[in-house]
Amino acid sequence: MGWGGSRHGDIQATIVIEGGRIVSAAISDCETRYPCDVIERLPPQVLMRQSPNVDRVGGATESADAFYSAVYFALQQAQ
Amino acid sequence: MSGALGDRLTARTEVVMGTPVTIDVAGSGAEAAIERAFQWFYQIEECCTRFDPRSELMRLTARAGVAVPVSAILFESVQFALKVAQETGGAFDPTVGHRMESRGFNREHRTGNVIRTAIAPGDDVSYRDVHLDTERRTITLLRPLILDLGAVAKGLAVDMAARELEPFTDFSINAGGDLYLGGSNPQGQPWRVGIRHPRRDRELIHCLCVSDQAVCTSGDYEQGRHILDPRTGSPADSVASATVVAPGAMLADALSTAAFVLGAAEGIALLDRMGVDGLIVTADLERHETRGLSHAE
Numbered sequence: 622m623g624w625g626g627s628r629h630g631d632i633q634a635t636i637v638i639e640g641g642r643i644v645s646a647a648i649s650d651c652e653t654r655y656p657c658d659v660i661e662r663l664p665p666q667v668l669m670r671q672s673p674n675v676d677r678v679g680g681a682t683e684s685a686d687a688f689y690s691a692v693y694f695a696l697q698q699a700q
Numbered sequence: 701m702s703g704a705l706g707d708r709l710t711a712r713t714e715v716v717m718g719t720p721v722t723i724d725v726a727g728s729g730a731e732a733a734i735e736r737a738f739q740w741f742y743q744i745e746e747c748c749t750r751f752d753p754r755s756e757l758m759r760l761t762a763r764a765g766v767a768v769p770v771s772a773i774l775f776e777s778v779q780f781a782l783k784v785a786q787e788t789g790g791a792f793d794p795t796v797g798h799r800m801e802s803r804g805f806n807r808e809h810r811t812g813n814v815i816r817t818a819i820a821p822g823d824d825v826s827y828r829d830v831h832l833d834t835e836r837r838t839i840t841l842l843r844p845l846i847l848d849l850g851a852v853a854k855g856l857a858v859d860m861a862a863r864e865l866e867p868f869t870d871f872s873i874n875a876g877g878d879l880y881l882g883g884s885n886p887q888g889q890p891w892r893v894g895i896r897h898p899r900r901d902r903e904l905i906h907c908l909c910v911s912d913q914a915v916c917t918s919g920d921y922e923q924g925r926h927i928l929d930p931r932t933g934s935p936a937d938s939v940a941s942a943t944v945v946a947p948g949a950m951l952a953d954a955l956s957t958a959a960f961v962l963g964a965a966e967g968i969a970l971l972d973r974m975g976v977d978g979l980i981v982t983a984d985l986e987r988h989e990t991r992g993l994s995h996a997e
């Protein structure tokens with residue numbers, strides 16, 4: 622579990638790891654000043670991006686937001 | 701050093717240049733090289749950001765009409781951006797900075813501070829208003845303007861980071877979806893890279909195999925319609941996603957932006973002319989690709 626902050630507020634993400642792989646990613650607490658459904662598409666991306674068929678996923682530049690920070694710090698804690 | 705399965709992997713993620721950057725290196729003992737790789741991101745961001753009035757780029761902006769001696773990083777970035785501008789007839793143009801700023805792309809990602817630069821460039825400023833002196837390494841802005849080196853600077857940072865990691869052979873750099881893949885994946889095969897579908901969050905629109913190449917994508921789906929057609933000043937809207945595979949990220953990033961602006965037919969013609977491969981997905985989700993684009997099974 623990790624917290625991430627941005628200028629829009631804070632987000633807590635819960636990441637479940639089994640056998641070295643992320644099996645679920647979720648926003649467990651959302652204290653942003655915009656509705657949390659704005660970023661609800663992000664957790665499934667965390668799973669998609671470790672798809673067994675590809676090593677990496679490329680795409681248009683992502684902005685640094687609280688969710689990514691929260692996932693990052695959750696993973697740090699899991700190490 | 702082999703990247704065979706079972707080797708140790710060294711990985712680190714930091715948020716820099718407004719995006720999460722992850723570096724993975726096969727093998728041990730890579731910590732110092734990874735540190736140097738990240739330092740390039742910080743150093744190039746500090747030099748080339750238009751979101752900090754104290755950056756070298758913005759100090760240059762404040763001195764229009766004067767031949768200003770600049771660092772190698774700034775000179776190389778601007779020189780490269782101007783070459784791509786010439787090659788694309790202005791479809792890529794680093795002088796869009798003020799238009800970006802006035803359209804609301806004016807917020808610094810770390811502090812949230814809004815930038816308003818006190819100059820009034822004409823609507824018709826272009827890359828032709830920037831003069832370089834290679835011998836003296838000076839840049840002269842012939843008219844008041846703001847340079848936006850966003851794509852070029854990030855690409856340069858990825859390329860410099862890749863150079864630091866070269867001795868390790870097998871590594872990957874992911875700068876917010878812009879990738880450089882060195883050597884092989886952990887299974888000893890070329891890296892398999894999925895390209896995000898521009899309209900369906902959980903899907904990939906393409907999968908390719910690469911080694912020692914950069915894969916960069918410009919799209920309208922992450923930060924809204926943020927790519928302007930410098931020739932008209934309006935958002936480019938015929939393309940949803942343009943991906944370029946090239947030997948370096950600076951080239952791949954700039955050409956993906958240019959292809960996004962040019963549209964499918966002219967964009968593919970540009971990539972063919974430049975000898976790189978790519979995939980352009982239009983707003984109607986039509987796929988257009990170069991003949992040599994790799995298809996992973």
